[in-house]
Amino acid sequence: MGNVPTKEPRSRSxxxxxxxxxxxxxxxxxxxxxxxxxxxxxxxxxxKDKLKAQAQHYNDLVVRVKELVDxxxxxPYGTYKLDLDFSTSIVRxxxxxxxxxxxxxxxxxxxxxxxxxxxxxxxxxMPLHADDDAFAEEEEELDPEDHKIHRSLNYYKRQEQKAKxxxxxxxxxxxxxxxxxxxxxxxxxxxHNEDLSLQDLIIKLYKTAVECPICFLYFPEPxxxxxxxxxxxxxxxxxxxxxxxxxxxxDDPGQQDSSELPHTLISxxxxxxxxxxxxxGVTYDPPLDVHVGxxxxxxxxxxxxxxxxxxxAEGATDSAVDSSDETETHSVPxxxxxxxxxxxxxxxxxxxxxxxxDFIRPxxxxxxxxxxxxxxxxxxxxxxxxxxxxxxxxxxxxxxGNRLFIDSLEDKMVEEALRLSLLEEEERQKKSPGSSSS
Amino acid sequence: MAALPKRIIKETQRxxxxxxxxxxxxxxxxxxxxxxVTIDGPSSSPYAKGRFDLELFLPDDYPMCAPKxxxxxxxxxxxxxKLGRICLDVLKDNWSPALQIRTILLSIQALxxxxxxxxxxxxxxxxxxxxxxxxxxxTAKEWTEKxxxxxxxxx
Numbered sequence: 063m064g065n066v067p068t069k070e071p072r073s074r075s076x077x078x079x080x081x082x083x084x085x086x087x088x089x090x091x092x093x094x095x096x097x098x099x100x101x102x103x104x105x106x107x108x109x110k111d112k113l114k115a116q117a118q119h120y121n122d123l124v125v126r127v128k129e130l131v132d133x134x135x136x137x138p139y140g141t142y143k144l145d146l147d148f149s150t151s152i153v154r155x156x157x158x159x160x161x162x163x164x165x166x167x168x169x170x171x172x173x174x175x176x177x178x179x180x181x182x183x184x185x186x187x188m189p190l191h192a193d194d195d196a197f198a199e200e201e202e203e204l205d206p207e208d209h210k211i212h213r214s215l216n217y218y219k220r221q222e223q224k225a226k227x228x229x230x231x232x233x234x235x236x237x238x239x240x241x242x243x244x245x246x247x248x249x250x251x252x253x254h255n256e257d258l259s260l261q262d263l264i265i266k267l268y269k270t271a272v273e274c275p276i277c278f279l280y281f282p283e284p285x286x287x288x289x290x291x292x293x294x295x296x297x298x299x300x301x302x303x304x305x306x307x308x309x310x311x312x313d314d315p316g317q318q319d320s321s322e323l324p325h326t327l328i329s330x331x332x333x334x335x336x337x338x339x340x341x342x343g344v345t346y347d348p349p350l351d352v353h354v355g356x357x358x359x360x361x362x363x364x365x366x367x368x369x370x371x372x373x374x375a376e377g378a379t380d381s382a383v384d385s386s387d388e389t390e391t392h393s394v395p396x397x398x399x400x401x402x403x404x405x406x407x408x409x410x411x412x413x414x415x416x417x418x419x420d421f422i423r424p425x426x427x428x429x430x431x432x433x434x435x436x437x438x439x440x441x442x443x444x445x446x447x448x449x450x451x452x453x454x455x456x457x458x459x460x461x462x463g464n465r466l467f468i469d470s471l472e473d474k475m476v477e478e479a480l481r482l483s484l485l486e487e488e489e490r491q492k493k494s495p496g497s498s499s500s
Numbered sequence: 501m502a503a504l505p506k507r508i509i510k511e512t513q514r515x516x517x518x519x520x521x522x523x524x525x526x527x528x529x530x531x532x533x534x535x536x537v538t539i540d541g542p543s544s545s546p547y548a549k550g551r552f553d554l555e556l557f558l559p560d561d562y563p564m565c566a567p568k569x570x571x572x573x574x575x576x577x578x579x580x581x582k583l584g585r586i587c588l589d590v591l592k593d594n595w596s597p598a599l600q601i602r603t604i605l606l607s608i609q610a611l612x613x614x615x616x617x618x619x620x621x622x623x624x625x626x627x628x629x630x631x632x633x634x635x636x637x638x639t640a641k642e643w644t645e646k647x648x649x650x651x652x653x654x655x
Contacts, residue, residue, distance in 0.1 A: 141505065143560070170506050193503060276563060276597045278507040299597065302564050306593060335598040 113226060120234040122150030125165070125190040127245055127257050130355035130362050131157050132348065133267045133282065134164025138298045140192035140238075141168065141277050144231070148301045148422040158356050160348035162417055163286045163297045168279035169271055178265045185264045186249050189242040256363035259354075263365040266352060274299055276335065286344035289416045290408045291337040300344055304419050305329050305426060308433035327437055329430050332419040341411035343418035431489050435482065442478050449475070504532050508558060511601050523605045525556065533558040537569070539605060541648065542613035546640035547575070550648030554584070554608070556601065566595035567604060576636075576643040578617040578626035586611070587621035 123144060125137040136154045138146070156162040167188050176184075207217040248255050259267075267282035274281055274296040285294035308327040332342040354360040409416055420426055449471055512532070515525050522540035527533075537554040541547025553572040559565055569591060571584035579587040590599060590607050620626030629636040 142564070276507075277505070278510045293598075303597070330593075333594075333596070335596040338594070338596065 109223075116227065117230055119150050120230045122154060123234055124237045124241060126241060127190070127248070129154075130257070130259070131160070131164040131357065132352045132354055133259050133263050133362065134166040135190070136165065136356075138165045138301070139167055139190070141279065141298050142302055144234070146301065147304065149424060152422050152424070153297075153301060156417060156422070157297070160357070161346055161415070162300070162344070163281075163284065163346050165297050166267070166281050168274075168277070168281055168296070168298075169268060170279060172268075172271045172273070172280040178261075178269065181268050182261045182264050185268055186261075187246075190245050191238045191242055254363060256361040259362040260365055263352065263354065263362060284347055284349060286346045286417075288334050288336055289343040289345055289411065289413070290334050290339035292408070293334075293336040295335075295344060300417075300419075301422060303332050303335065303342060304423060305332050308430050327430065327434050329426070339408075341418060343409075343411050343416035343421075345409060345413075345415045345417070428489070428492075435486055435489065438485075439482055442475075442482060446475050446478075507563060508533065515602060520602055520606060523602075523609060525601060525605065533562075535601070537605060539609050539612070541644060542609060545613045546637045547577075547612045547644050547648065550644035551650060552612075552648050556605075558601075563597040563600075566591045566599075567601060569604065569608065574643060574647040576625060576640040577612065578615050578620045578622055578629045579611060581622045585621065587619060 123137050123146065125135045125139070129136045134157075136157055137150075138144075153162065157164045167185065167190065169184065169188075205217060205220060207213045210217075248258060268280075270283050271280035272283055272285060272294060273279070274285065274294060276295060276299040279296065281296045285296060286300055287294055306329050308329045311326075311328050331340055333340055334342045352365070354362045354365050411418055512527055522542075524538045525535045526537075527535050535556040535558075537556050539552050539554060541550040541552065550573075552575060555570055555572055557568045559568060569586060571580055571586065573584075575584075581587075586608060588607060588611055590596075590604060615629065617626040617629040625636070628639070
């Protein structure tokens with residue numbers, strides 16, 4: 063995804079320079095010119111990239127049997143709404159690298175007295191996805207211009223984008239349904255399918271299922287564990303946790319940062335849901351005796367439960383060598399190579415093994431910055447309106463004595479508008495290399 | 501109607517099978533995300549002997565966002581306003597998905613036992629509380645008797 067990094071910044075800065083040398087009056091016009099006549103080709107290529115990234119995001123939210131890691135998957139089951147904001151490509155890479163537990167099909171209930179056979183039947187009858195009817199009635203987002211008679215160009219653009227997004231979501235849902243059908247049919251058929259997890263594997267995984275303390279569903283061990291207090295959390299709940307939406311600072315004297323502007327927005331990192339430690343992050347120790355699917359040479363259908371524990375480590379070491387097919391994971395040594403004891407204490411948030419909620423959302427800073435500039439623009443507009451209403455009343459009272467004042471005010475407003483749009487440009491430029499890397 | 505997440509079903513079951521002393525929460529028949537709640541005032545507080553009615557709603561994003569809780573019974577408390585809205589950190593920014601209906605209701609009960617006039621929601625009450633605490637407590641007792649004590653011992 064991402065913009066075309068070479069072309070974009072150049073043309074942008076080019077247009078900036080040519081206008082930057084203009085006088086104040088003309089650069090204020092530049093502001094409107096930028097939004098209306100700005101090179102259409104550039105904009106479309108940018109929105110095309112955005113659409114492509116969006117399509118990829120939704121495509122990544124489909125559970126596919128062939129994309130299996132240790133009996134789990136790369137896409138969520140669907141316990142929560144599907145308006146997910148994490149980077150699916152980062153999470154997929156983390157799962158393949160065994161740095162985050164895969165998305166397992168959750169068990170709604172679990173009883174230790176269940177026999178192996180019962181567990182297998184239960185799991186093999188489960189679809190890959192939750193029934194998406196649960197969130198079918200998605201509330202139509204209202205557009206601020208919905209009630210207007212004269213709508214801006216942007217309104218129609220937004221409507222178009224919305225329609226495209228809806229189309230993508232529908233496509234994703236259709237594929238989820240189709241995959242469920244195919245999967246359940248394959249499960250029922252008696253012919254061997256190397257992509258499907260065998261009974262042995264399923265029983266091995268789910269026989270000791272544990273409850274996630276947040277969704278109350280049951281998952282195979284090992285789960286992800288909070289870095290601070292070592293509490294379990296399933297991957298689907300983990301990807302839900304994120305920093306607070308940008309908001310004005312709370313009027314708590316302890317929190318006030320003197321370096322911040324009074325009208326700025328802040329966003330705190332996510333706290334651990336269990337012990338409230340800041341910078342929530344998890345670690346994952348992959349199972350030593352289950353190493354199948356992506357990143358290995360073992361197909362889930364070929365998995366055999368090792369009978370003796372000693373051979374497990376050896377077998378795992380062998381299969382760990384073959385992670386050469388993914389370039390992304392090279393920096394991370396296959397975790398099965400060193401058999402380390404499960405940790406007991408907390409780990410610092412910047413430790414390499416820790417996955418934080420910001421790590422899977424590389425765009426959080428950008429979002430905060432754009433929320434800030436939106437607010438700045440709003441308040442600039444507000445003060446402009448306020449100032450102009452002052453001028454009108456001032457004018458009628460004291461005649462044209464205020465001309466000078468008005469002129470200086472106008473200059474100030476132009477300056478402010480210029481400053482804001484420069485800021486915006488800077489951000490956009492920062493954004494382009496950033497988003498292309500994710 | 502949309503299917504209810506397992507978590508809400510289990511929480512409801514556990515509230516019934518293992519109730520919290522002094523607190524009841526009953527889901528409405530029409531909407532299983534809507535609960536009628538009662539909280540007994542802590543015995544050492546001006547709200548002792550009072551039984552307060554509240555309503556609790558679990559939004560779509562629950563447990564990723566806090567339940568919405570409101571007092572229905574009138575109460576004189578610096579952190580609860582005229583509309584019954586509650587100023588409590590765990591209902592806002594300090595909400596955690598590891599908290600539950602049970603723990604939230606216990607926090608509200610604890611708030612009755614420990615009013616915090618320094619972080620007020622009902623400003624007039626907080627001012628009273630700080631200027632003349634004895635009088636404020638007397639008023640709280642009076643309101644409790646007037647609005648929250650069941651006239652006949654039906655419980």
